[in-house]
Structure formats: structure tokens, C-alpha cells
Amino acid sequence: MTSAAFHVHPTPLGPVLLVVTDRGLVSLDVLDGPHDDALERVSLALRTVPEQDAAAAAEIAAQLDAYFAGTRTRFDLPLDWRLVQGFVRDALEAVCEIPYGETASYGEVAIAAGSPGAHRAVGSACARTPVSIIVPAHRVVRSDGSIGEYGGRPEHKRFLLDLESRVARARAEEGNAGA
Template identity: 55%
Template sequence: MNTVTSTEYDSPIGPILLTFVNDALVRLDVAHDGIDLARAEIAQRLGVLPEPDPDGAVDLREQLDEYFDGARRHFEVPLDWRLVQGFTRTALQATIDIPYGEMASYGEVAILAGAPGAARAVGTACAKSPFSIVVPVHRVVRADGSIGEYGGHPEVKEYLLSLENDVVLGEGLRGTG
């Protein structure tokens, strides 16, 4: 029997709903349209309404705090991939290898995923990612360097890229003095 729980996280980019099956993250949803709608959507996808756990996901909430403070570059949380199959999963797993503060084009991720002609499919995979931020699809950009739509919220992608860029540049400046 699976235990499905969710907890809310208040982030600089808006409210986030963190949903877990047992102890693995099944979805991180930046709830642009509200937590209630995000909760209803994940309930429909999983076939069960997550049990609210306001004190849950302590480790991930701390990691998100560290990320938004510029102190964390990658996440250590078990992922439940049940909502992601086939090439979408392969493409999302390939994005994990994009270094913090760097970007890769959809075509470059397609090559990393073993399907050099599948840049559009990578774009679709990134748009459908259930693991926003934790799996860094925000680091995937168009071939011309423009950032794209990011699920209709390019300002969120811009914020995440700027955050990482500022941290990397800040470290470089500290190393020159």
C-alpha cells in the first residue's frame, strides 16, 4: 500500500506543492494557478488525493531553501518516475547532467539522451517534467540561446537561470581578489 502525501513550500517563484509516494518525490509543482488546483491535478494523475502533511518533506524543503539561497547545486531526493515513461524519462534524466549555472540546447540534450534528431521531443519532455527545479529542465534552452516559454512562465526560468548565474559569477569574483 502506497502512502501519498503532499506538503506546501513557499518559494521566491511562487507556491510549490511537493507530492511524495512513500518517501520518493513524484511531483514538484510550481502552483501558478494555486495549490488546490495543483493538488487536484496530482490526485487525478495518481488516482488518489494526497494526504496533506504540513510537516513533511523536511529534507527537500531544506534543500530548496539552500538552492534559493545559492548554497546548493544539486538535489539529493529519491525520485518516483511513475508519471514519466519512455523517451521523456530518458531526456529528463539527461538534463540532470547539465552543470549548475550552465545551459544546453534541446538538441544537445537529445544527443545526450541518445536520439540526436529529437530536439522537439526534448522540449516536450521538459515541458512535462514532474520534477521542476530538482531535475534542472530550466537549464535547457533553444539553439539560438533564447530561453523558451517554460510552461508559459518564462519569468520563472529566467529567475532560476539568473540565480545560478549570479552564484557562479559571485564565486568567480571571490576567486580573483
């Protein structure tokens, strides 16, 4: 049995449910309403009921705040991958390698994950990631460059891509001004 804690944290996308275990962040879910249903799903998957504990998720919340403020372009958090296995994990780990402010196609991620023909499986993995935002599934786009659905929330994907594009552009301009 694993001990786990949760915290609901506000973000520009709405409240997020953060669930952490002794291994790291196991779930980050952007909520559509009260956190009860999402917490129940994670509890069933973990086979333990997380206790509410803001301190347990404080570092995650701080890094999320810095990301949304445009001052953090890389997360430095331990992830607990126990809710994903096999190719889904391989695909999500490949997604984590997509640089901030850039995108990759589902096909490119499939190649990076070692299964060149598995672009549809990459789409399923991205749609079901238990750790959104931190695992940047929003950086995965269709081969024609269109953004796709992002778990039925294309407006969230557009927001995240626009945020990263704006920050990356501003940093590049700052770098060019100093050259």
C-alpha cells in the same frame, strides 16, 4: 496503492506544491493559485489522494530554500519517476546532468538522451516535467541561446537562470581570490 503526502512551500517564484511518495519526490509544481487543481491532477495520476504532511517534505523544502539562498547547487533527493516513461524520462534524466549555472540546447539534450533528432520531443518533455526546478529544465535553451517559454513562464526560467549565473560567478570569483 501508493501512500503519498503533500506540502505547499513558499519560494521566490511563489508557492510550490510538493508531493512525495515512499519512493521520493514525485511532483513539484509552481502554483498559479490554490493548490487544489494541481493536487487533483497528481492524485489522479498516482491513483491515491496525498495527505497534507509538512514533515514528509521537510528535506525537500530545506534543499529548495538553500537553492534559492544560493548555498546549494545540487539537489540530493530521491525522485519517484513513475509519472514519466520512455523518452520523456530519458530526456529528463539527461537534463539532470546539465551542470549548475550552465545551459544546454534542446538538441544537445536529445543527443545525450540517445535520440539526436528528437529536439522537439525534449522541449515537450521539459514543458511537462512533473518535478520542475529539481529537474533543471530551466537550463535547456534554444539553439540560438534564447531561453524559450518554460511552460508559459519565461519569467520563472529567467529568474532561475539569473540566480544560478549570479551564484556560479560569485563562487568563481571566490575561487580566483584564493588562488
